[in-house]
Amino acid sequence: MTDPGWPRIGVDIGGTKIAVGLVHRDGGVTDRRVRATPAAAGADRVLATVIDLVRELAPAAACVGIGAPGAVDVRTGTVRFATDLLPGWAGTPVGGTVESATGLRTLVDNDVNVLALGELRRGAAIGNDAVLYVSVGTGVGGALALGGRIVRGARGVTGELGHLSVAGPVSARRCGCGRTGHLEAVASGPAIEAAYGAPGPDLREIARRAHAGEARAGAVITGAAVALGRTLGGLVSALDPRALVLGGGVSGIGPLFTDPLADALRAEVLPPLRTIPVLTAGLGLDAPLVGAALLPEDLADPVRGRDPVSAVPGPDDAVDEPGGNHNSCRAKRI
Structure with missing residues (x-):
């Protein structure tokens, strides 16, 4: 059928x-x-x-x-x-x-929005209507779901977590945007590799060494996790999501990364927020x-039949073009 x-x-x-x-x-x-x-x-x-x-x-x-x-x-x-x-x-x-x-x-x-959407509807975050999704890999990105939908903001850039400033000592490594002190320059995979020392091993090898008990590798991973957790603590305090979902290659390191991240996050937030579930993304490559x-x-906006990214009509709203009517999944109109 x-x-x-x-x-x-x-x-x-x-x-x-x-x-x-x-x-x-x-x-x-x-x-x-x-x-x-x-x-x-x-x-x-x-x-x-x-x-x-x-x-x-x-x-x-x-x-x-x-x-x-x-x-x-x-x-x-x-x-x-x-x-x-x-x-x-x-x-x-x-x-x-x-x-x-x-x-x-x-x-x-x-x-990153589509990663979050997959986890929200078919993955680790099923049943949660308010979710903060964080992807930590080559960069640091995020997405926010409220009321079971992805929030995109007035300009479509909600979730650029990698460009948040990090509290504490500022990393000298430059972010992809050219500035220093941003989360992406401290907690991403390349940031962990740079902190370990160049020329040095890649992230996978650093993780292997940390799991084998090497103190230096463990300290570098913990440092990145704590910086990320403290920063996310501020977001959790501001947004009060039902769950936090971690995805990306760095999160794949496992408890050596996710445990200190969760501890640092919970140390930053108010008591009512300390029980927030910190989940690992479950869909993998899919x-x-x-x-x-x-x-x-x-x-699809069930009321307006249009994109809910903005309540204000845009210049393209009356034009029948790709993306203009989202509550259909069918062949292109000829």
Whole structure:
């Protein structure tokens, strides 16, 4: 028996690889495909690779959801702002280009937002309507869900946790934005590697040494975890989420990282907040694909039938273009 609106194609555009897969209603992923991201070749080539992969799965799919780096205008599927992870990525009309080339309705959001959405609806955070999701890997990113929906803010940049200033001694290492003292320059994977010493081992080797009992490796990991936990404590105090979910490669170190993080967080907050669950993301490699496939439900406003990112009508609201009507997952209108 067919399942109307499913399966859907989930797409994860990363700095080194692009992954796609058919996502089913229960969160299962089949027909996963992966290709290297041709980042140096520019945005057009990256999109061409995405389109090739989507076309391979298109006959079986109802629509496409994409998680992309940078701040995304979810109404149009265009990248508003991006770092140099993908050269020339800012301003790229991801949604419109993929939809025009494939004939499938295509929705696009920030990559960390879709990770959070996957965990919220199909992963570790099921049953929690207010969740702070934190991804710690090459960088530090976050997403906030309130009322069971992702909050994107007035400009689509909610969750840029990596650019929060860290209390205490300021790291001399520069953040990707060019400034020092930011969380990303203290608690990310590259920050841990730099703190251990260069030239030195990569994050995986540092974690192995820490698990083997090496004091130096353990101290570096603990230092990053405590800095992150103290900073997140301020956010938890301000937002009062039901749960905190940790994802990303650094969180994968396990209790050597997550335990001191949770202890530092709980030491910062008021007593009523000290019982907040600190959860580890559960979807693994499927998370970005599952979350991207769930964008139609998250972006559909049941009252207005439009994107809830802003209550103020935008210049594109009356235009029938990709991203303009989110409560459908069907073929592109001709």
